Amino acid sequence: MLGKTANGVFWLMRYMERSENAARMIDAGLRISMTRSSAAESEWTSILTAMGLLGTYLGRHEVVEGPRVINFLLRDTENPGSVLSSVETARTNARMVRTALTREVWEAVNECWMVLRDTLARPVASQDLPEVLKIVRQRSAYVRGATHGTMVRNDIYDFARIGTFFERADNAARVLDVKYYILLPSIMHVGTATDNVQWETILRATSAVRAYQTLHEGEYDPRKIARFLILDRRLPRSLAFCYGKIADNLSYLAEDYGQRMPSHDMVQRISDRFASTSIDQIFDYGLHEFVTEFLSDSQQLGRQIEIDYRFYE
Amino acid sequence: MPEKPVFFDEMRGPSGDETRDPYIDYCAWISTEDVNHLRRKSAQAEALFRLTGITFNVYGMEDQTERLIPFDIVPRIITAKEWAVLEKGIEQRVRAINSFLHDIYHRQEILRAGRMPVEMIAQNKAFLPQMIGVAPPGNIYTHIVGTDLVRTGENDFYVLEDNARTPSGVSYMLENRETMLHMFPELFSRNRVRAVSHYPRSLRRSLSASLPPVCDGAPTLAVLTPGIHNSAYFEHAFLADQMGVELVEGHDLRVVNGRVAMRTTQGYQPIDVLYRRVDDDFLDPLNFNPDSMLGVPGILDVYRAGGITIANAPGTGIADDKAIYSYMPEIVEFYTGEKAILKNVPTWRCSEADALAYVLDHLDELVVKEVHGSGGYGMLVGPATSKKELAAFRRKLEAKPANYIAQPTLSLSTVPVLTRAGLAPRHVDLRPFALASPQGVEIIPGGLTRVALKKGSLVVNSSQGGGTKDTWVLED
Numbered sequence: 090m091l092g093k094t095a096n097g098v099f100w101l102m103r104y105m106e107r108s109e110n111a112a113r114m115i116d117a118g119l120r121i122s123m124t125r126s127s128a129a130e131s132e133w134t135s136i137l138t139a140m141g142l143l144g145t146y147l148g149r150h151e152v153v154e155g156p157r158v159i160n161f162l163l164r165d166t167e168n169p170g171s172v173l174s175s176v177e178t179a180r181t182n183a184r185m186v187r188t189a190l191t192r193e194v195w196e197a198v199n200e201c202w203m204v205l206r207d208t209l210a211r212p213v214a215s216q217d218l219p220e221v222l223k224i225v226r227q228r229s230a231y232v233r234g235a236t237h238g239t240m241v242r243n244d245i246y247d248f249a250r251i252g253t254f255f256e257r258a259d260n261a262a263r264v265l266d267v268k269y270y271i272l273l274p275s276i277m278h279v280g281t282a283t284d285n286v287q288w289e290t291i292l293r294a295t296s297a298v299r300a301y302q303t304l305h306e307g308e309y310d311p312r313k314i315a316r317f318l319i320l321d322r323r324l325p326r327s328l329a330f331c332y333g334k335i336a337d338n339l340s341y342l343a344e345d346y347g348q349r350m351p352s353h354d355m356v357q358r359i360s361d362r363f364a365s366t367s368i369d370q371i372f373d374y375g376l377h378e379f380v381t382e383f384l385s386d387s388q389q390l391g392r393q394i395e396i397d398y399r400f401y402e
Numbered sequence: 403m404p405e406k407p408v409f410f411d412e413m414r415g416p417s418g419d420e421t422r423d424p425y426i427d428y429c430a431w432i433s434t435e436d437v438n439h440l441r442r443k444s445a446q447a448e449a450l451f452r453l454t455g456i457t458f459n460v461y462g463m464e465d466q467t468e469r470l471i472p473f474d475i476v477p478r479i480i481t482a483k484e485w486a487v488l489e490k491g492i493e494q495r496v497r498a499i500n501s502f503l504h505d506i507y508h509r510q511e512i513l514r515a516g517r518m519p520v521e522m523i524a525q526n527k528a529f530l531p532q533m534i535g536v537a538p539p540g541n542i543y544t545h546i547v548g549t550d551l552v553r554t555g556e557n558d559f560y561v562l563e564d565n566a567r568t569p570s571g572v573s574y575m576l577e578n579r580e581t582m583l584h585m586f587p588e589l590f591s592r593n594r595v596r597a598v599s600h601y602p603r604s605l606r607r608s609l610s611a612s613l614p615p616v617c618d619g620a621p622t623l624a625v626l627t628p629g630i631h632n633s634a635y636f637e638h639a640f641l642a643d644q645m646g647v648e649l650v651e652g653h654d655l656r657v658v659n660g661r662v663a664m665r666t667t668q669g670y671q672p673i674d675v676l677y678r679r680v681d682d683d684f685l686d687p688l689n690f691n692p693d694s695m696l697g698v699p700g701i702l703d704v705y706r707a708g709g710i711t712i713a714n715a716p717g718t719g720i721a722d723d724k725a726i727y728s729y730m731p732e733i734v735e736f737y738t739g740e741k742a743i744l745k746n747v748p749t750w751r752c753s754e755a756d757a758l759a760y761v762l763d764h765l766d767e768l769v770v771k772e773v774h775g776s777g778g779y780g781m782l783v784g785p786a787t788s789k790k791e792l793a794a795f796r797r798k799l800e801a802k803p804a805n806y807i808a809q810p811t812l813s814l815s816t817v818p819v820l821t822r823a824g825l826a827p828r829h830v831d832l833r834p835f836a837l838a839s840p841q842g843v844e845i846i847p848g849g850l851t852r853v854a855l856k857k858g859s860l861v862v863n864s865s866q867g868g869g870t871k872d873t874w875v876l877e878d
Contacts, residue, residue, distance in 0.1 A: 091664060398667040
């Protein structure tokens with residue numbers, strides 16, 4: 090397998106995942122602005138921050154307001170993180186690595202791009218937004234399903250999975266990083282309506298509202314929410330789950346190639362940490378510090394994978 | 403004024419009111435079909451092509467960089483008897499071309515024998531001095547050939563071009579058939595159509611058989627593409643995928659320990675046979691165009707040392723040069739000792755004073771092509787050109803006569819296409835694909851039929867609004 094192909098497959102899946110995450114973020118922001126219009130601006134700001142796009146946005150718009158942010162996140166092709174840009178980049182990567190994909194995966198990616206290019210050709214009216222966001226999530230699910238159902242379990246598949254979970258963990262961590270303060274115990278807010286809505290934003294942005302309700306009997310509790318999103322291996326968007334998968338797929342590569350690389354030790358360290366740390370320890374250490382460290386570790390891991398598997402040279 | 407040409411219609415015959423044998427069953431079938439239903443099917447086919455990504459890029463078009471080649475659902479049908487002649491003729495030509503190339507880069511017997519003027523080679527920019535004395539495995543220079551044929555009558559086939567360097571279009575041949583099988587399975591149970599789907603396996607076998615001296619096991623193959631912006635990128639990816647080999651670009655490759663190697667996730671791995679879809683000029687910045695970002699520095703040195711097979715070989719272009727084309731009957735006879743089975747189109751070489759004078763006198767009747775042109779660019783179709791354009795072309799021709807050849811405007815045969823008003827005849831050509839290796843020549847039954855979709859047009863190139871058809875060769 091070519092290094093370039095590993096790179097292309099990795100980024101194809103990252104961008105597919107990114108488009109889906111962007112749709113979730115928009116959905117979360119939308120929910121808040123509908124229920125609490127006074128807080129809308131700060132919510133959209135924190136969503137832009139979590140996506141690392143606040144600077145880009147402010148470079149092009151004077152004020153943070155719902156419709157503009159939504160347009161920016163959904164279909165602005167000059168925003169490399171918009172849904173449309175992500176899907177376009179995913180498809181370009183898929184074309185580049187066409188030979189590594191099954192026909193089903195390629196067609197799912199290509200059709201995703203064709204559908205969204207048409208759907209997002211014009212600004213989306215607010216009443217159509219929920220439907221459009223659903224299409225984005227659904228198209229991403231088709232790609233994931235085609236990948237799961239048709240790709241041979243070899244190195245190509247491993248890189249696809251690593252890309253998916255890398256992006257997903259990155260997204261979840263960024264949401265936590267921006268919102269960590271509302272999970273901190275504070276006498277002021279506990280039990281107030283503010284808290285509930287804010288917590289729900291976090292869960293919604295990680296697609297975990299229902300899962301949380303089911304597993305925790307509907308009780309919102311900051312510590313439980315943090316534990317759920319960071320440590321709970323049952324939740325497919327928790328950091329622990331994602332890193333378990335990354336560690337698995339990297340270890341399959343080591344087995345397949347008969348060679349351990351520095352990235353294997355690195356991922357083991359990160360993954361072990363989730364297994365050996367309790368949420369109380371994380372809170373004692375500092376939630377913000379924990380997440381910041383995680384983001385930095387994960388960036389290093391990404392760089393190491395690129396080197397170990399010759400993505401660029 | 404030339405007479406109004408009479409066209410040979412492959413379905414309806416020269417008179418236009420019969421049904422030729424190979425089409426009898428098809429005509430019976432289509433007469434029971436509803437045109438609107440067929441047009442809906444046709445639209446479905448287009449959607450399928452888009453989804454599959456069977457597109458090509460048009461240079462210089464900013465707004466829509468990926469376009470579909472229109473696909474027409476009426477097959478072009480060839481009888482077993484007709485095909486047997488074409489097959490023999492193509493094989494003869496492919497063998498002759500490989501012998502010619504070996505000769506031209508070695509003893510140049512054909513020049514010594516005075517069968518071709520020395521300047522045809524010496525002053526030809528497709529001739530690569532770097533290839534002198536280099537003998538590729540089995541003396542195969544052109545591994546993949548796409549001979550362009552046209553038909554003018556019941557038994558009149560002509561070779562229009564030999565396309566011996568990097569012929570494209572085979573992916574359309576394969577996808578057109580897949581599409582037809584998908585849409586009209588019933589047609590294939592009624593007609594015994596020879597399969598084409600084995601092409602990728604044959605290609606792989608044929609390339610593997612051309613392994614370089616350095617390789618002593620199962621050879622590692624790869625397809626070299628200029629990248630996703632190339633007009634034929636889809637085809638490059640398609641062939642690599644179908645053969646199950648890597649699709650590489652110049653920046654994936656590097657010379658390591660005297661071998662051309664690709665950067666894999668596990669380090670550099672040597673390549674034995676490289677099916678390149680990059681032009682000679684761009685193949686090796688050390689030996690050719692120093693600005694090329696598409697090639698591999700030093701690959702030609704590895705090649706000369708027997709460390710890799712490049713298919714088609716560098717310098718193959720000399721054989722499908724349009725001026726050399728006019729010598730093909732001599733070339734076939736010189737190397738095979740037989741008369742050419744397939745006819746050449748009479749060709750005036752504008753480099754010769756008599757020929758030029760004739761061409762200038764008859765410009766409005768002739769087709770004039772650039773010697774090194776391809777894709778229908780820079781071509782003049784006299785009868786379809788205005789007086790003003792003719793005058794402009796005349797000036798270009800007079801300024802650089804050696805740059806042009808001219809041929810009579812052939813009455814290309816027609817095959818019906820499906821239009822809004824039902825079936826209507828359109829001009830076609832045919833590009834069968836031949837594979838040459840030290841083990842022999844294999845020709846895939848059928849090929850790519852290109853069709854000029856505009857009524858009366860003779861230009862079938864996809865870059866000029868042409869479409870394609872599935873091509874059936876019937877079993878005996």
